[in-house]
Amino acid sequence: MGLRIDVDTLRGTRHGVPCLFEILKSRGIRASFFFSVGPDNMGRHLWRLVRPRFLLKMIRSNAASLYGWDILLRGVFWPGPMIGEKCGEIMRQAGKDGHEVGVHAWDHHKWQAKLDRMTPMQIRTEIDLSMHGLTKILGFEPSCSASAGWRCNEAVLDIKEAYSMQYHSDCRGEGIFRPVVSGITLTPQIPVTLPTYDELIGRKGVSDANYNDVLLDQVQTGKLNVLTIHAEVEGMAKSGLFEYFLDEAAGRGITFAPLGDLLPDVASIPRGRIADAELGGRDGLVCVQAAQ
Numbered sequence: 248m249g250l251r252i253d254v255d256t257l258r259g260t261r262h263g264v265p266c267l268f269e270i271l272k273s274r275g276i277r278a279s280f281f282f283s284v285g286p287d288n289m290g291r292h293l294w295r296l297v298r299p300r301f302l303l304k305m306i307r308s309n310a311a312s313l314y315g316w317d318i319l320l321r322g323v324f325w326p327g328p329m330i331g332e333k334c335g336e337i338m339r340q341a342g343k344d345g346h347e348v349g350v351h352a353w354d355h356h357k358w359q360a361k362l363d364r365m366t367p368m369q370i371r372t373e374i375d376l377s378m379h380g381l382t383k384i385l386g387f388e389p390s391c392s393a394s395a396g397w398r399c400n401e402a403v404l405d406i407k408e409a410y411s412m413q414y415h416s417d418c419r420g421e422g423i424f425r426p427v428v429s430g431i432t433l434t435p436q437i438p439v440t441l442p443t444y445d446e447l448i449g450r451k452g453v454s455d456a457n458y459n460d461v462l463l464d465q466v467q468t469g470k471l472n473v474l475t476i477h478a479e480v481e482g483m484a485k486s487g488l489f490e491y492f493l494d495e496a497a498g499r500g501i502t503f504a505p506l507g508d509l510l511p512d513v514a515s516i517p518r519g520r521i522a523d524a525e526l527g528g529r530d531g532l533v534c535v536q537a538a539q
């Protein structure tokens with residue numbers, strides 16, 4: 248199973264990531280960390296409370312206990328702090344511990360909320376800031392990226408080609424593919440195949456008591472399995488649950504790897520394309536793998 252860790256906030260970087268380092272190290276597991284580098288404006292999500300579906304989700308997942316009020320309010324009343332400036336050492340430690348390190352976002356909130364309305368120039372600026380920011384912190388260019396909130400489009404894919412990266416993980420889907428945009432075959436995509444905690448919990452009878460079993464039952468032998476966890480969730484309030492998950496997975500013979508380790512020979516990767524779709528348990532549209 249490919250294990251991907253999305254880091255969206257200052258709090259998640261500072262507290263969730265070091266906790267995950269310990270959890271993974273004690274089990275000899277390597278994973279892929281995707282960092283948000285610029286301002287933490289995630290509190291602006293509160294404005295989405297006016298949207299009823301998001302409000303339902305906040306109640307269902309008990310967002311305040313999950314994320315903490317300081318995250319929910321961040322960026323609403325004061326400008327968000329720059330995560331990369333404050334947590335560069337933690338980001339470098341991920342690499343030193345043998346994990347794969349990639350770019351998640353510059354301004355996670357802005358990307359998730361406004362991508363549809365951004366011009367190609369504005370998209371390029373966000374990508375350039377995140378790439379240059381993380382390169383400066385790490386001392387080398389990251390080899391992979393994962394768009395925030397699975398918000399992505401063909402313009403994003405096209406702009407990312409300016410960087411020679413090994414792969415991107417911008418969508419939900421079933422198998423590794425190379426998207427074709429304007430007749431050109433681009434860098435491989437490694438889609439996320441499994442649901443996230445906030446998508447599963449509180450729906451169809453799923454609670455913390457049966458969450459790990461429900462998730463593990465969705466693992467498919469002989470196929471691509473990629474799980475995304477969040478430093479803000481599995482690295483903090485749900486770290487105990489995540490430790491049980493890893494141990495239960497080990498009991499079922501499942502091993503974990505950074506996403507890059509799952510890449511086959513590029514010539515053997517099928518072509519495909521991306522599209523937007525609704526996803527159960529998630530507000531708004533997300534980028535998905537579509538048939539070519």
Ligand SMILES: [Zn+2]
Pocket residue numbers: 253254255351355395396
């Ligand atoms: Zn994210």
